[in-house]
Amino acid sequence: MTATRTVADVMVATLKASGVRRVYGLPGDSFNGFTDALRRDGEVVWEHVRHEEAAAFAAAGDAAMTGQLAVCAASCGPGNLHLINGLFDANRSRVPVLAIAAHIPREEIGGSYFQETHPQELFRECSVYAELVSVPEQLPRVLEIAMRHAIERGGVAVVVVPGEIFLHHVGHDIRPAVITPAASIICPSDDALAAAAESLNAAMRVTILAGAGCRGAHDELVALAAGLKAPVVHTLRGKEFAEYDNPYDVGMTGLLGFGSGYRAMEHCDVLLMLGTDFPYRPFYPENARVIQVDVRGEHIGRRIDVDIGLVGTVRDTIAALLPRLDNGGRDATHLARMQSHYRRTRERLDALAETHSNHGPIHPQVTAVAVDRVAADDAVFLADVGTPTLWAARYLRLNGRRRLVGSFNHGSMANALPQAIGAQLAHPARKVIALSGDGGLAMLVRRRRAAAFGVGVSAGAEECGRRRGHQSSRAVCRLGLRLPRELRCDGRRAIRDTHVVGSEARVDRPHPFADRHCLESSSKGSAEITRH
Numbered sequence: 001m002t003a004t005r006t007v008a009d010v011m012v013a014t015l016k017a018s019g020v021r022r023v024y025g026l027p028g029d030s031f032n033g034f035t036d037a038l039r040r041d042g043e044v045v046w047e048h049v050r051h052e053e054a055a056a057f058a059a060a061g062d063a064a065m066t067g068q069l070a071v072c073a074a075s076c077g078p079g080n081l082h083l084i085n086g087l088f089d090a091n092r093s094r095v096p097v098l099a100i101a102a103h104i105p106r107e108e109i110g111g112s113y114f115q116e117t118h119p120q121e122l123f124r125e126c127s128v129y130a131e132l133v134s135v136p137e138q139l140p141r142v143l144e145i146a147m148r149h150a151i152e153r154g155g156v157a158v159v160v161v162p163g164e165i166f167l168h169h170v171g172h173d174i175r176p177a178v179i180t181p182a183a184s185i186i187c188p189s190d191d192a193l194a195a196a197a198e199s200l201n202a203a204m205r206v207t208i209l210a211g212a213g214c215r216g217a218h219d220e221l222v223a224l225a226a227g228l229k230a231p232v233v234h235t236l237r238g239k240e241f242a243e244y245d246n247p248y249d250v251g252m253t254g255l256l257g258f259g260s261g262y263r264a265m266e267h268c269d270v271l272l273m274l275g276t277d278f279p280y281r282p283f284y285p286e287n288a289r290v291i292q293v294d295v296r297g298e299h300i301g302r303r304i305d306v307d308i309g310l311v312g313t314v315r316d317t318i319a320a321l322l323p324r325l326d327n328g329g330r331d332a333t334h335l336a337r338m339q340s341h342y343r344r345t346r347e348r349l350d351a352l353a354e355t356h357s358n359h360g361p362i363h364p365q366v367t368a369v370a371v372d373r374v375a376a377d378d379a380v381f382l383a384d385v386g387t388p389t390l391w392a393a394r395y396l397r398l399n400g401r402r403r404l405v406g407s408f409n410h411g412s413m414a415n416a417l418p419q420a421i422g423a424q425l426a427h428p429a430r431k432v433i434a435l436s437g438d439g440g441l442a443m444l445v446r447r448r449r450a451a452a453f454g455v456g457v458s459a460g461a462e463e464c465g466r467r468r469g470h471q472s473s474r475a476v477c478r479l480g481l482r483l484p485r486e487l488r489c490d491g492r493r494a495i496r497d498t499h500v501v502g503s504e505a506r507v508d509r510p511h512p513f514a515d516r517h518c519l520e521s522s523s524k525g526s527a528e529i530t531r532h
């Protein structure tokens with residue numbers, strides 16, 4: 001404990017006591033009081049980035065992996081404005097992130113001072129809580145409230161702190177609060193469950209639409225589908241939790257989905273939505289009765305008219321619903337038809353990933369399948385917005401241990417690499433693979449640099465026909481990448497196992513896969529194409 005404690009020391013102590021191990025950010029004048037407190041503490045690590053947006057995305061990736069609070073921070077005005085896109089992503093993905101936004105001096109607020117913005121207003125739309133600290137006495141209480149909001153509501157909380165407040169001295173007797181999630185069971189009422197059971201028991205063709213709210217409810221979901229003889233359609237964010245080890249899964253729906261998912265929704269007489277806020281209204285059935293389960297009551301009915309809304313977690317609600325179901329009269333015709341349609345669709349998708357050509361571009365599907373084949377059982381995949389998300393959705397086989405994270409609700413480019421940084425720091429021992437588009441990557445790494453490191457990405461569309469030198473044989477042979485120094489955290493800790501894999505690898509020589517080469521993990525852990 002230091003002789004003179006500052007507000008920032010207490011903030012750091014609160015974060016540490018609550019399990020925060022690192023803060024992503026870029027320092028600057030107004031924020032120096034906080035970074036200095038981190039230095040004094042010596043345990044909570046400052047994870048340095050070169051652009052604040054990367055800090056917010058890294059925190060989002062970290063929180064998506066752990067489910068625990070991740071923290072990013074930036075200096076005043078333009079510094080914290082740069083956080084905003086990554087914070088939108090975190091908030092829309094409903095992962096707990098705290099952003100500490102330094103601010104101009106208190107007495108200058110309102111006078112169009114140098115770098116003045118109004119962060120608590122700017123961040124309002126991308127947060128569940130955003131407050132300005134006007135006097136030192138508000139801290140650490142405002143910080144604790146913010147942390148509680150981020151954790152319990154699943155989203156971004158922003159604490160805006162004028163720089164000099166970080167430096168304010170406090171007494172020694174402040175004990176840091178410990179802010180951790182409260183365990184809960186959230187279940188609909190008996191009446192609501194009875195109404196849902198009655199509707200399901202009377203239905204002949206039930207289809208389940210499973211979203212990200214199915215996290216932690218895999219076995220319950222499969223048991224429910226078995227009982228209802230219901231095909232399960234998954235959303236993009238539901239893929240991680242609903243697709244694997246699930247004989248009732250019939251694929252994905254939505255803009256990136258495929259026919260079998262759409263058809264199973266279209267042909268049901270009751271649609272049971274589980275933990276999904278699936279946004280594309282034209283993909284919903286026109287004539288089905290709809291039952292929606294969501295822990296956020298305000299989400300019920302906002303995509304389609306709902307006949308019965310159940311407010312509860314998917315896991316707790318299924319557990320309460322299952323004993324009420326009586327499925328004796330329903331046959332498995334609907335399920336069997338949808339499963340058979342899915343099998344045919346899957347065969348066609350898989351055929352697209354087979355290549356017989358020795359020349360020309362490697363199809364991105366081939367790359368995705370190869371990456372899937374060589375990746376570890378507990379690999380973490382991060383997909384850039386653009387076609388990498390499509391290949392990930394269609395060709396990565398998840399298993400309950402692998403993870404797939406992306407900017408799936410906000411849809412921002414250049415998400416995968418910074419999210420990968422957060423994922424890797426949260427899980428240093430796991431293999432982390434970013435599937436980056438060339439456009440997304442170029443937003444973060446200078447192209448020359450990317451080419452020099454042999455990233456197997458294509459040139460942009462305008463360059464595709466030109467066979468430029470950046471696709472050297474080395475680039476073809478080596479899809480794995482050691483991150484350039486500028487992307488390493490803190491310049492000290494290389495994220496060694498992060499690989500960037502292009503979505504459109506092109507070749508200037510015979511096709512390596514067709515030439516009996518394969519993509520496999522080398523002993524160094526990087527993915528390489530090597531000859532058998």
Ligand SMILES: Cc1ncc(C[n+]2csc(CCOP(=O)(O)OP(=O)(O)O)c2C)c(N)n1
Nearest residue numbers: 385386387388411412413437438439440503
């Ligand atoms: C920050 C941001 N800018 C623009 C877009 C619109 N957009 C979506 S995908 C895309 C192209 C992505 O290109 P690339 O990274 O090369 O991937 P590709 O889809 O070509 O494989 C663009 C411009 C976006 N989603 N986010």
